[in-house]
Amino acid sequence: MKHFFLHVVANLSLVLIVFIARDSQADEGFWLFNAPPVKQLQEKYHFTPDAAWLEHIQKSSVRFNGEGSGSFVSANGLVITNHHVAADSLQKFGDVQHNYIRDGFYAATPTEEKRCYDLELNVLESIEDVTSRVDAAVPPGAKPEEALAARRRAIADIEQESTKATGLRSDVVTLFEGGSYQLYRYKQYTDVRLVFAPEQGIAFFGGDPNNFEYPRYNLDICLFRVYENDQPVHPKHYLRFNADGPSEHDLIFASGHPGGTNRMRTVAALEEKRDTIIPALLATLYRREVLLTAYSERSLENARRAREDLLYVQNSRKVYDGELAGLLDPETIQQIATRENSLKSTTAKSLNIGDTYAQIQQAVSADPANTVNFLFFEDTHARSSVLEGIQTKPLGFNSQLFRLARGLVRATEERKKPNEKRLPEYRDSSLPAIEVALFSEAPIYDDLEIVKLTDSLTSLVSHYEADSPIARNLLKGKSPHERAYELVTGTKLKNVQFRRQLYDGGLAALSAAADLMIELAQAADETARHARQVVSEQDEVANKAYAQIAKAKLALGNGQFAPDANFTLRLSYGLVEGYAEEGKPIPAFTDFAGLYQRAEQHENRPPFELPPRWAEKRTALDVHTPFNFVTTADCVGGNSGSPVINRNGEFVGILFDGNSQSLSWDYLYSDKQGRSVAVDSRAILESLQRVYQLPALVNELTGKTMN
C-alpha cells in the first residue's frame, strides 16, 4: 500500500541520461503527457502513442487530492481507485454502529450512494508552457530570497489569471528543478459518492506483514460515482474495462500521480536524508505505531477509530525502513557517486559542475537544527514542501484540531496579503481546497485527539528539553497530558459553524474567540514559519544548482529524460514480468487458489483472516482466476489507484503497491527485482460477480448497460 504523504524531498526532477547509458532497456521514468517517451516506446516496443491515445488516457485519469490516483471506468461517472486510497473517506462515514472499512459497502440504488465529506477529485484538462514568463520575472543577479519572491509573484499571477479566465483549478508546476514551468488546469469535482467497497480483510489481506511484499492476494479497489448538479457526470473520456486482463510479457502503461521521487538528488542530499531526515521521521513513526496499537487494543471501538491512522503510520514506517535500508547499503551511495563523478569528468569545465555540487552540499548541511525545527513545527516533508489544503503534518502537533486551528490562523493572516505574497497553499487558486478541509463534517474523537497530542507534545518536549523556552511557551507549565487534555476539551473547533465564523470573521473573530487551540497554533506559528522560510531559501539555492546539473546532463545529449515526480499526472510503462528472489522464481501472476492457501497457512488468523463472504464463496469462484500481478512500470507513493492500461487504452488492472525492492525506487530505479503490484481486471469482475453478486455493477463496468 502506497500512500502519498510522508515522502521527503519532492518536487525535483529526474535525469535519466547516465542511467540510460548504463542500461538502455530499463523502463524507468514518470513521463509528462506533453513529452511522452515516444522514441523509447517505438524503439523498444514498436508502439507509437498518438495524440488521441494520450488525450484519452490523460482525461480518463483522476487525481484524489492528498491521497492518490484513479480513473473513470464507466459512461456514468464511475471512478475506480484503491481501497486504501478511499479508506480515509470510508473511515469518516463510520461510527460505533457502522464499520464500513471492516465490513465493506454497496449502494444498490443511487439514493444509497454516500457523499464523501471532504474528497476532491481533479482531472487534468490542459497543460501550457509558462517557463519564459516565470523566468522573465526574476531579475538577473537576484539574491535567493528575492528570486523566490519574484518567482512566487509571477506564478500567483499566472494562476489567478487562468482561474479567472477558465474557471478551472490552475496550478503552475515546477519541473526539471525550475528548468521548466507548466500551467496545469484541472476540472474539479467535489461531489463524490461511495458506490462499492470490499471488506478491508480482502482489500488488505495479509496486512502490514504482506504490505510491500509479493506474491500478494489483495482486492485493493473501491468505486465512487462523480456527480455534478446532483446528477452523475457522463465523462467524455473513460477507460473501457477489459475483461481478459493482461498476459505475461505484455507492454502496459500506468497513468497516475506519483507523489515525489529523489532521483536527481546528489550524494550530499541523500546523506542528509539518510542521517538526519529519515531517522527523525522513523523515530516518530515508531512511537505513533506503538501508541495507536496500544490505543486500538483497549476496545473494539478504539480499534475502529484509529484504524486508518494506524495503517497509514505502518505503511509510512515500512516505506522509510526500506528507503533507509537502501541508503545504508554502501553500494547505493557508491553507484550514485559514480554517476556524479562521471558527469563531472564529462562536463565542459566552463560549467563549473564541481562548484554546483558544492553549493548543494552547502545548502543541505547549512542548518540541520532548522531542518529538525521544520519537521517538528511545519511539516514532515523536509525541503521543498508540497502542501495541499491544511494537510500540514508537524511532528510535534499530531492533532486534527491543531491542523484546523493552524488552517484558520494562516487563512486569516494570508488572505490579508496580496495573492502573490501568500504561502502557495493559501493563494486564491487553492482556497477551495482549504475550505473543503476546514469545513469538513468528518468526526473528530476527543479521546484519540488527546492521546495523539499528548504523545506528540511529549516527543516535542523530549527533543527540545522540558526547560527550554520553546517547550515552556507551548506547554504553559503543564505536563503534556494535562496540556493536551485542556486543549482538546477546551476548544470549540469541533463545531463546523464555529470554524466558518472564524474563517469569515478575520483576526478580530480569532482574538475574540479566545480559543486555546487557536492560541496554540498562533504560539507555534513563528517558529514554524521561520523554519519554512529558511528551508525555502535553501531550496532556492539547491534548485538553482540542480537546474545547472540538469542542463549539464542535457548537454551530453544522450536522450530524453523525465522529471522527478511531484503529484502531477505522469505516464509510466513497462512489462508484466516475474522476477527471481534468492534463486527462486516469483511468477508474475497470483490467483484465488493462492489466497485460500495462504489463509490456511495462517490458520485464518488476522491479518490473514478471510472475510466470511470470501470463505463461503470459495466453491462459487473460479480459483484459477488471476488475482494480482507485477510489472516493471515505474511507480511510487501517489501512484496508488493508477489504472494499468494496455496498448488499446483499455483498463486491465489497477496499481496498488510496489514490492520491497521497489522502495529504493525513490532514489534509484532498477528492474532487476523491483516491481509495481496491481489487481487484475479479471479478479475484479470475478469478485463482483461471484462473491458480491452485483450484476448491475458488472454490467456497468463492462458496458453492457448504459443507464
Added chain:
Amino acid sequence: MKHFFLHVVANLSLVLIVFIARDSQADEGFWLFNAPPVKQLQEKYHFTPDAAWLEHIQKSSVRFNGEGSGSFVSANGLVITNHHVAADSLQKFGDVQHNYIRDGFYAATPTEEKRCYDLELNVLESIEDVTSRVDAAVPPGAKPEEALAARRRAIADIEQESTKATGLRSDVVTLFEGGSYQLYRYKQYTDVRLVFAPEQGIAFFGGDPNNFEYPRYNLDICLFRVYENDQPVHPKHYLRFNADGPSEHDLIFASGHPGGTNRMRTVAALEEKRDTIIPALLATLYRREVLLTAYSERSLENARRAREDLLYVQNSRKVYDGELAGLLDPETIQQIATRENSLKSTTAKSLNIGDTYAQIQQAVSADPANTVNFLFFEDTHARSSVLEGIQTKPLGFNSQLFRLARGLVRATEERKKPNEKRLPEYRDSSLPAIEVALFSEAPIYDDLEIVKLTDSLTSLVSHYEADSPIARNLLKGKSPHERAYELVTGTKLKNVQFRRQLYDGGLAALSAAADLMIELAQAADETARHARQVVSEQDEVANKAYAQIAKAKLALGNGQFAPDANFTLRLSYGLVEGYAEEGKPIPAFTDFAGLYQRAEQHENRPPFELPPRWAEKRTALDVHTPFNFVTTADCVGGNSGSPVINRNGEFVGILFDGNSQSLSWDYLYSDKQGRSVAVDSRAILESLQRVYQLPALVNELTGKTMN
C-alpha cells in the same frame, strides 16, 4: 507486569525523612531485614516483628536471578513466582510443536518436571556489616578513580574470602549511597524444575492494554520445584499457604527484590533522566516493539519465538512512558525541589550542602555524549549499573549471540586479572552465574537474531551517522542487514561445546577461532569499556555527594529511613486498600465474575480471549472468589513474585504488578492512588482445584500431604 531490568539509576539509597515529615502515615520504603521498620509498625499497626518472624520470612524468600522474586511454599521445595517471571524459562522449553507459554504446563509426576536451562535461585542466608573495612581501604583524599579502584579491591577481597570460607555466594552490597556496605551471603540453587504454569491467556489476561492497570483479572503464577543432588529440597523455612486470603484494610507485608529506585535523586539527576536517558531508551523500545510485532505477524511460529522479547519490550515501554509522564509534570520536579530547598535551609552551613548538589549536577551533566555511548555500547542501565551474568544489554547490539560473544571476550580478558581488578560481574564469586549464562542450551533462532541485530545496528549507524569511524569500524563496509546476516550465519557460537572450548581456551582459542561475532564483540569493547569507566567515575563523584546528603538528612534526626532498592531482599508493608479515580471508587478486590464480564465486553478477542479451559469451567467455579487485590505496600520492578504475607507470616497472595499511578514510585512514592497489585491466595487454590483439577498440587500447597 514488572520486570527488573531496564530500570535506570539503581543502587542508591532512599532517604525518607523529609517525606515522613510531610506525611507520617505513608507506608513507604524497601526495608532491610537487619533494619526493619519496627517503630513505624508498632506505632501505626501495633505490630512487632520479632527476630524469628523476620528470619522465617527472609529464608522463605527466593530471588530469581535477573528476573524477580518468589518464595518457598511447601515442605517439598515448591517455589511460587509470577508467570511473567518464569516466562523466560517457559519460552526456552518451547519449539515448533510446543508452546508452553500459550498452553501452560503441568508435571503430574516428578519425572515430568522439566529442568530449566539457565535459571538460578538465591536464598539470603546472612547479612554482615563490612562498612568499616571497605571505608578503611580508601586512602583519605583519594581521587575518584583511585577511590573506586580501592573500594573495588576491598569488596572483591571480602567476597572472595567469604566464598572460600562458606561456599555461599557472597556479594558486598552498597547501601545508603556508600554510607553502608553489607556482605550478603546466598544459598544458590541451579537445579530448578517446572511443575505448573497456567496459560498466558489467563496469567496475562488483558495483555499490554491492561498491564499496569487496575481492576485486573490475572492468574500470574508459576510453580517450580527446587532440587539438590537430584532430590527435591526440604527447606527449613517456607510460607504456609493461607486459604482464606486477606481482607480489606488488613496489614500485609511483601518480601522481595525491588530492582532499583531513584528516590534519593536530585532534581539535576532526574532532569538528566527526563531529558537524555529515558528518551534514548524509549526511542529504542518503540522501534523494537514495532519490529517484534511485525516479525510476529509473519507466522504463528514467529509469534511464538518472539513472544517473550515482545512482552518484555512492551512492559518496559509502559514503565518508561509512565516514569517520563511523571517527570514531565512540573509538579513532580517542584515537589522534589521543595524538599531539596528545605534540606538546604535546615542543614548546618558547615556541611556545604549547596556545593554537594552542585557536584551532582556537574557529574550528571559532565559528558552526555558518553552517557549515550554507554547506552549504545554497554548497557541500558545508565549510571551505576547492576550487571548480572552476561545480561549486558547495549542498545546497539540486540543479539543473544553478541551477548555470548561479549561474555566470552570479557571472561577471557578479566580472568587474567587479579580478582579485585576485574569488572564486578567477572569476579570469582560471580563466575558461576556467568557460566550458567554462557553454557545455556536455550535455543537461538537465526532469523530472529538477524532481524534484531539488523535493527539495532541500523539504530547505531543512524545515531553515529553512517560515515563515522565508529560505524565504519563495526559495519565493515556492509549494510546493517548484510552485516547482521554474515555475523549470525557465520558464527559458531550457537554450539555450546564451542563456547566451552573458547571459555577454557583463553585468548589463544579466541584468536584461533576467527569467529566474526567474537571479532565484533572485540571491536566494540574499547568504546564500551571506556564509556563504562567514565560513567563509573562520574558515579563515584555523585555517590560521594549523595552520601553527604544522606548524612545531612540523618543529622536532622527525624526518624528512620530505608535505602533505595538494588535487587536485594527487602520488606515492605501496607494495607489492602481500594482508591478513587476520577471520582469513582476502585474497590480493593476483583473476582472471577469480573473476569468473565470483561472477556465478554471485548467479544473474547485477544488479548481479552479466555483460554478454552477457562471458558469451559465457568460454571464449575465459585465466581465470587476474590481474584486480584491492591495494597499500599511499596513495590517496583523486581518485586514481581514477592509473596504477600499476613501478620502470622503466612502466604495470602503474590505481587505481580503496580497500577499506572505507581509507575512514578520510581522516584516519588504516594499512596493517594498508587497501588501494588497481587493475586489472592483464594484464587490460586480455586483455579488449581476447579479449573485445572490438580488435587495433588492443592494438597501439597495446603499442607494436607507431605510426601
